[in-house]
Amino acid sequence: MHLLRRFVTFWVDFIVGDAWEVALGIAVALAALWFVIHSWGGQAGLGFVLLAVILGTSWIALIRATAHARNTSG
Amino acid sequence: MHSSATVIAVFLASAVEVVEVVTILLALGLTRGWRPTLSGASAATVILAGLTAILGTALEGWINIHALQIVVGFLLLVFGLQWLRKAVLRASGFKALNDEDEIFREEVAAARRAPLVRHLSLDWFAFTVAFKGVLLEGLEVVFIVMTIGTANGQLGLATGAAVAAAVIVGAAGIALRHPLSRVPENSLKFAVGLLLTTFGTFWAGEGIGINWLGADLALGWLLGAYCLAAWAAVRALRAAHAQVDVLSTAPQSMD
Numbered sequence: 001m002h003l004l005r006r007f008v009t010f011w012v013d014f015i016v017g018d019a020w021e022v023a024l025g026i027a028v029a030l031a032a033l034w035f036v037i038h039s040w041g042g043q044a045g046l047g048f049v050l051l052a053v054i055l056g057t058s059w060i061a062l063i064r065a066t067a068h069a070r071n072t073s074g
Numbered sequence: 075m076h077s078s079a080t081v082i083a084v085f086l087a088s089a090v091e092v093v094e095v096v097t098i099l100l101a102l103g104l105t106r107g108w109r110p111t112l113s114g115a116s117a118a119t120v121i122l123a124g125l126t127a128i129l130g131t132a133l134e135g136w137i138n139i140h141a142l143q144i145v146v147g148f149l150l151l152v153f154g155l156q157w158l159r160k161a162v163l164r165a166s167g168f169k170a171l172n173d174e175d176e177i178f179r180e181e182v183a184a185a186r187r188a189p190l191v192r193h194l195s196l197d198w199f200a201f202t203v204a205f206k207g208v209l210l211e212g213l214e215v216v217f218i219v220m221t222i223g224t225a226n227g228q229l230g231l232a233t234g235a236a237v238a239a240a241v242i243v244g245a246a247g248i249a250l251r252h253p254l255s256r257v258p259e260n261s262l263k264f265a266v267g268l269l270l271t272t273f274g275t276f277w278a279g280e281g282i283g284i285n286w287l288g289a290d291l292a293l294g295w296l297l298g299a300y301c302l303a304a305w306a307a308v309r310a311l312r313a314a315h316a317q318v319d320v321l322s323t324a325p326q327s328m329d
Contacts, residue, residue, distance in 0.1 A: 014213070015149060017156040026151060026278075030144065034282040047284045047292065054275060055303050058155055062307060065159070066168050066314060 019064070025057035079293065080228050081235045083269035087218045088239035090262045091211040093254045096247030097174045098207035101181030104251075106200035113196055114204030122212040126219060126233065133224040140281050146225040147278030153217065154270025161264040162304055166311035171260055174253035215240075218270065225277045268304065272297040 016023045033046055095115075102111040133142065163169035188199040215236050223232030247254055276293055279286060286292035 014217075015153050015156075017159075019156065019159060022155055022159075023152045026148065030148060030278055030282055033279075033284065034144075037283040043285070047279055047286050050275065050279050050284065051296070051299060054151070054155070054271075055299075058159065058303075059307070061155075061159055062162060062311065065163060066166075066311060 019058075019061035021064075022054075022057045022061050025053055025060075029053040077228060077231060079269065079273070080222055080226050080232055083266060083273065084215075084219055084222055084232045084235035085239045086262050087266040087270070088215045088236040089243050089257075090259055090266065091215050092240050092243040092247075093174065093257050093259060094172075094177075095208055095211045096244060097178050097253040098181055099204055100247060100251065100253060101178050102185055102200045102204050105182050105185040106197050110197040110200035111204045114201040114206075115208045117201075118205045118208035118212060121209060122216055126216050129216075129220050130224065130229050130233075133220060134229060140283075143225055143277045143281030145281075146221045147274050147276070147281050149217075149274070150221040150225070150270050151274025151278055153221070154267050154272075154274050156267075157263055158267030158271055158300075158304060161260055161267050162307050162311065164260045165264065165308045167315040168311060174255040174257075174259070178253040178255075218266075222270075222273060225273070264304070268297060268300050271300055 029050055033050060037046065099111055099115055133146075160169060164171050185199070185203070191198045193201075219229070219232045219236050223229035226232070243254065243257075272293060275296055276286065288295065
């Protein structure tokens with residue numbers, strides 16, 4: 001069990017890194033868009049929704065990463 | 075467009091990783107000897123080649139292309155964003171740039187400090203450090219080759235690009251006998267992060283059924299959008315970092 005946990009932790013850290021909110025945001029967006037497309041049909045504009053989610057979550061992750069440096073200087 | 079982008083992305087990603095591997099192997103080879111260093115590196119390379127063959131066969135045999143695109147696209151997207159985020163933080167000053175000369179000095183110092191323990195007639199320290207270094211850096215290359223190669227149906231081309239980068243950069247390191255510190259690592263990581271993120275977005279979107287504006291040409295405008303966003307992020311964070319510097323160097327109030 002301990003070995004399995006270390007194995008999973010290694011791969012999560014390897015792929016996701018320290019910004020879990022990016023992975024979670026994209027996973028939720030992909031699931032929601034998949035549901036929308038398969039319920040009401042795909043539209044070209046949905047690509048921009050996915051792009052907006054990716055850019056938004058990435059910006060949040062960057063702000064979080066830089067917050068520590070700002071706090072320690074203040 | 076797909077083929078050239080595949081080759082560029084995999085070649086650049088592999089080149090960056092091989093630069094880091096060359097630093098580790100040079101430090102070990104010059105201080106502890108080449109036999110255990112190259113034995114460790116070779117053992118890791120065999121494992122990485124086996125992993126590529128097994129995973130490549132398994133993924134190429136995956137019948138449902140849409141499911142493969144979603145999984146591979148998502149993984150590539152999250153992995154690419156990790157590279158891009160770190161490159162943005164380095165470019166804006168919030169994260170230290172990789173200094174291969176400094177890493178080389180640290181590796182040499184650690185190699186000189188470590189006691190000599192022989193196992194299977196090899197210097198075990200040099201063998202294990204070389205093995206671990208090549209395996210961990212190589213794992214990133216295998217991941218990129220697997221994801222880009224299988225989603226694009228160009229696993230052979232992606233593997234060839236990775237091997238070419240390893241041979242060219244590795245040969246440069248051996249010829250110079252010095253860490254490749256002049257290679258602009260962060261710029262390369264920036265470019266790789268942008269390409270992986272673009273590919274990941276396109277395939278994940280295609281997998282869930284998004285009809286991209288311009289079909290395959292969407293790769294171009296997605297890359298442009300990410301370049302623009304990354305440039306804006308670096309500018310904004312550089313300004314924020316300058317503010318942090320000013321605050322941290324300002325004289326403290328006496329009251």
